[in-house]
Amino acid sequence: MFKRFNTERPNTSTPNLAPLETTKAAKAEPKAAPKAAVPDKALSRDEKRRIRLMEIRMQMHRRLLENLNLGAIETASDTDLKREISAITADGLADTGTVLSKDERLSLNQELFDEVTGLGPLEPLLKDDTINDILINGCKNIFIERAGILEPSDVVFSDENHLRRVIDKIVSAVGRRIDESTPYVDARLSDGSRFNAMVPPIAVDGALVSIRKFKQEKLSVDKLVSGGAFSEEMAAYLQAAVSCRLNILVSGGTGSGKTTTLNALSSFIDNNERIATIEDTAELQLQQDHIARMESRPANVEGNGEVSQRDLLKNALRMRPDRIIVGETRGDEVIDMLQAMNTGHDGSMTTIHANSGRDALVRVENMISMSGVEMPLRAMRAQISAAINIVVQIKRLQDGSRRMVSIAEVSGLEGEVITMQDIFVYQINGTRPDGTIEGRFVPTGLRSHFAQRFEQWGYGLPTSIFTKTAAQ
Numbered sequence: 001m002f003k004r005f006n007t008e009r010p011n012t013s014t015p016n017l018a019p020l021e022t023t024k025a026a027k028a029e030p031k032a033a034p035k036a037a038v039p040d041k042a043l044s045r046d047e048k049r050r051i052r053l054m055e056i057r058m059q060m061h062r063r064l065l066e067n068l069n070l071g072a073i074e075t076a077s078d079t080d081l082k083r084e085i086s087a088i089t090a091d092g093l094a095d096t097g098t099v100l101s102k103d104e105r106l107s108l109n110q111e112l113f114d115e116v117t118g119l120g121p122l123e124p125l126l127k128d129d130t131i132n133d134i135l136i137n138g139c140k141n142i143f144i145e146r147a148g149i150l151e152p153s154d155v156v157f158s159d160e161n162h163l164r165r166v167i168d169k170i171v172s173a174v175g176r177r178i179d180e181s182t183p184y185v186d187a188r189l190s191d192g193s194r195f196n197a198m199v200p201p202i203a204v205d206g207a208l209v210s211i212r213k214f215k216q217e218k219l220s221v222d223k224l225v226s227g228g229a230f231s232e233e234m235a236a237y238l239q240a241a242v243s244c245r246l247n248i249l250v251s252g253g254t255g256s257g258k259t260t261t262l263n264a265l266s267s268f269i270d271n272n273e274r275i276a277t278i279e280d281t282a283e284l285q286l287q288q289d290h291i292a293r294m295e296s297r298p299a300n301v302e303g304n305g306e307v308s309q310r311d312l313l314k315n316a317l318r319m320r321p322d323r324i325i326v327g328e329t330r331g332d333e334v335i336d337m338l339q340a341m342n343t344g345h346d347g348s349m350t351t352i353h354a355n356s357g358r359d360a361l362v363r364v365e366n367m368i369s370m371s372g373v374e375m376p377l378r379a380m381r382a383q384i385s386a387a388i389n390i391v392v393q394i395k396r397l398q399d400g401s402r403r404m405v406s407i408a409e410v411s412g413l414e415g416e417v418i419t420m421q422d423i424f425v426y427q428i429n430g431t432r433p434d435g436t437i438e439g440r441f442v443p444t445g446l447r448s449h450f451a452q453r454f455e456q457w458g459y460g461l462p463t464s465i466f467t468k469t470a471a472q
Helices: 024-026 047-068 077-098 103-116 122-127 160-173 221-226 232-243 259-264 308-317 335-344 355-370 377-387 451-455
Strands: 131-137 142-147 151-152 184-188 195-198 208-212 248-253 274-279 289-294 323-326 348-355 390-396 402-414 415-432 437-443
Touching: 047 077, 047 103, 077 103, 122 131, 122 142, 122 160, 142 323, 160 195, 221 259, 232 259, 232 402, 232 415, 232 437, 248 259, 248 355, 259 323, 259 348, 259 390, 274 308, 289 308, 308 323, 323 335, 335 355, 335 377, 348 355, 355 377, 355 390, 355 402, 355 415, 377 402, 377 415, 390 437, 402 451
Parallel strands: 248 348, 248 390, 274 289, 274 323, 323 348
Antiparallel strands: 131 142, 131 208, 142 151, 184 195, 195 208, 390 402, 402 415, 415 437
C-alpha cells in the first residue's frame, strides 16, 4: 500500500462647492418642471424601514463624532467603548424623540461600533465564514460569493463618501493611498484578506472594491480530499512529488483555488527546509517554521521606491533558500523563477493564470517574450521543460465547485515541442437536475515519468494508482 499523506481614516470627501452665479441668459430661461417624486406608497414596508434606519444611523454617527473622544478609542476596551456608544445613542434617540425596538437598538449600536472601530457595513460580511468574496459596484450594489455562487447582499453604504471613507481607512492602514492621481490600489486586510479598489475617474459608476477572504482555518490536504477537490490517490502522488523536490506550477482561473492548493501542497515540505515566499500581496499561509516572507512594494507618489517581485526574487537567491515559492507569476519575474528552478532550488512552486496545463506553458513563453529578453524559441522551451516538472490544473466548475481537473507531467522536449502527459484527470459524467456536476477523478493509465525518482527518495508508489480500470 502506498504511503498515506499526513498533514495536520482620514476623511477625503470633497466639500460641496457653492454654485457659480448664473448668467443673465440662464436666468431668462424658463425653469424646467420639477421631477415628480416617487410616491411613498411605491416603497415596500421593508424598504421604508431600511431607509428610516439608515437615516437614524447617519444622525447617530454624526452625534458620535461630536461627543465621542476619538483619541481614546485605541486604548479603550471594546466593552467600555460599546457602553459609551450605547449611552450617546440613547441620548440622541431621546433628544430626537425616536423610538426603536430592542433588536433595532442593538443592531444600531453594533453598526456604530463597527463604524468607529472597524470597516462599517463590511464588518458583518467579513465575519461571515461562509462568504468567500465581497464585490462592491458603487455604494448601493454589493454582491457576495458563497460556495462559488454570486448573490446580492442587503448591505449598503450611506453614500459614495461613506464608501470612500472605508476605502481610505483600509489603504492608509497599510501605508498606501488612493485618489485621482493613483485611482487603484492593492492592499491586505488585518486578517490577511486580499483587497483591491478602484475609484473615479477610472471607476465610472462609483468606487469598485473586491475583497477575497481567506479563512483563518487552513484547509489541509485531508479536508480538500474529503471535500472532493481531488482524490486520495492524487494526494499521495502530490505528496511524493513535493517531498522529492519536483518543481510544480499550479494553474487555474481567477477564484479557482490556486492559492488554497499551494498552501495545501506546502504541508508536504519538510519542516527543516528554509522556504522563501514572494508575493505582490501576502496571502500564503504556509505551515512550516522556517519561512522568509517577502512582499513587493509599489512606487510612492513621486514614482520612487518600487520593489518588484523580480527584485525580491533576485535577492531571495542570496538568502540560501531550499525552496522558493512565488505567490503568482505574472510578469518578467518568470525568467528569474525558471533560472532558480534550474540552478539548485528544486522543489520550488508558483501559480499562474491559465485555462489548461498546456496553456500555462504557453503563458510562460509569452511572459518571457514580453520581458524583452531575446531568446531563441527552442532555447526558451528547453529551459521551461527543464525547470517545470508538474502542472496542476485547478478549475471552478459551473456549479461553483472547485476541482483539480488534471495533473500533468512535463516529460521533455521533442524537436521544438514541450511534451506533456496527463497522469490524473477529472472526468465529468453529467449534471444533476439541481445543477450539481457529477464526475470522478481517474488515472489516465500512464506510469509516472518520475517513478524512479520517487523510489530513490523512498516514496515508491504502486502501479495500481496509475492503472485505469475497465470501469473507468
